[in-house]
Amino acid sequence: MFSPLIKELMESLRCLPGVGPKSAQKMALYLLERDSQGADRLANALRDALDKVGRCATCRTLTEDTECSICLDQARDGTRLCIVETPADVIAMENAGSFDGRYFVLLGHLSPIDGIGPEELGLDRLENLVRNTDVEEVIIATNSTIEGEATSHYISELLKPLNIELSRLAQGVPMGGELEYVDGNTLALALKGRKKL
Amino acid sequence: MFSPLIKELMESLRCLPGVGPKSAQKMALYLLERDSQGADRLANALRDALDKVGRCATCRTLTEDTECSICLDQARDGTRLCIVETPADVIAMENAGSFDGRYFVLLGHLSPIDGIGPEELGLDRLENLVRNTDVEEVIIATNSTIEGEATSHYISELLKPLNIELSRLAQGVPMGGELEYVDGNTLALALKGRKKL
Incomplete structure (x- = not known):
């Protein structure tokens, strides 16, 4: 028509x-x-x-400049590196406002079925970055999904030999979450990760 | 960011x-x-x-050709003309499948506050079309909204002197409509337009 x-x-x-x-x-x-x-x-x-628009030469996020504004910002803490899946995750972390280190953006997660392996995620570049700069702690902030967990596991195995602190975002009951409505898997994780008072 | x-x-x-x-x-x-x-x-x-993409020279719908496919279709009944507000309304009428006449597309409705008057809706062209072709019945199918009704009223006043049949789409309870859930205005219209059995 x-x-x-x-x-x-x-x-x-x-x-x-x-x-x-x-x-x-x-x-x-x-x-x-x-x-x-x-x-x-x-x-x-x-x-x-x-x-x-291409990728930031350092952190791989989307930008039309050689390096993104966060990588260029000298005021940020270069000893801490947060690994996220997408540029939107960088924004989410920045909006949370409690991280002032640098980022590394995978632009995806490991997904062999889609042909996305370590190379596509720039993990060789990540290894070099951690090896050659003064990064002391790497915080893995991939999504809390099966793919995100697998990617997190792979990265932690990759970076373990480099003698740096490695951490993963905590999992548990979200702020304002009522136990009655929190799903069982989340509750199980919250219980497993319980903190001593 | x-x-x-x-x-x-x-x-x-x-x-x-x-x-x-x-x-x-x-x-x-x-x-x-x-x-x-x-x-x-x-x-x-x-x-x-x-x-x-511009407008069909005859019916004003959107098309990249001089005339749209419906206006070019010789098999259609040229004696009946249906006036609708938008190209999407043409599709809705065609999908209903019970009209085989031609269309005239206003591309909007009268809205003085937005500077949309009779000229913007091509009503002069509509008048010429009705005057100079073998149209016998004009069916006004503008939306059943305040603006659509006002536009319908204006058009009916405009075309009355031309000695053709003028009609307006029926208003009432929609197919499958349960009285309990039909709004009061629609029910009032359905009652007003009740048909003798």
């Missing part, structure tokens, strides 16, 4: 996460009917980002 | 309907981390659509 270019726009909007055929149709028609300026800005932003 | 180009991409994704700051961040990072091919396709589709 729609002409080919409009159909193609709808189809290609579906590459966005959480956008199904119905939303894609709504978005495409909205852009064409009412916000061609916004669409133009979006097309330019996509093109610019695709052409120029 | 993000570099300028990534921020600009997030900002510009927010022009999409239903996309807030959180989804925009998720979308931007997803595209850059994992689907640069999709992002490239989207950028091209946006550019193409912006450059080439």
Whole structure:
């Protein structure tokens, strides 16, 4: 019913996460009917980002500069390195506001089935980084999922010989969590990790 | 925290309907981390659509051709014309499958506060179309909202002198609607428009 270019726009909007055929149709028609300026800005932003955004030479996060703003910030504590899966995780940690060290961004987790091994996650570069800079503690903050745990395990085995402190984010009952509604696995972890008072 | 180009991409994704700051961040990072091919396709589709999609010379719907496929279809009944607000409404009517006439797409509704008057909706062109072709019945299918009703009223006043049949989509209880859950205004309309058995 729609002409080919409009159909193609709808189809290609579906590459966005959480956008199904119905939303894609709504978005495409909205852009064409009412916000061609916004669409133009979006097309330019996509093109610019695709052409120029690469990875930080040190921490591998997404940036269009050689090094990201956190790696360039001399005020940060270079002795502590936090390993996260994605740039969004860096933001989450920064928003928590209690870490002032540096980051290393894996951009994923180990997933042999998708062809993502240690090399794709830049683990060789991580090893060099830890070896050649004054990092004293590595905090592994991969997700608390099966893949995140496996990645965490692999990294800890990799870095153990380097004689640095290695830690993993604590697992347990979230702040404000009511025991009644916390799932069994989390409770089991909280119990296992209980702290002496 | 993000570099300028990534921020600009997030900002510009927010022009999409239903996309807030959180989804925009998720979308931007997803595209850059994992689907640069999709992002490239989207950028091209946006550019193409912006450059080439215009309005059908007859019915004003969105298309990159001079006339849309429905207007070009000789098999359709040229004596009946259905007036709708948007191209999505054309699709909804076509999916209902019980109308084989032609359409006229307003691309909006009367909204003086946004500077949308009869001219912006192409009502002069509508009048000419009805006057100069063999249209016998005009079905006004604007939305059942205050704006849609006002637009419907304006159009009916405009076309009354042309000596054609004018009708409006029926309002009432939707198919499968249980009275208990139908809102009062709809029930009042259904009662007002009751049919003799």
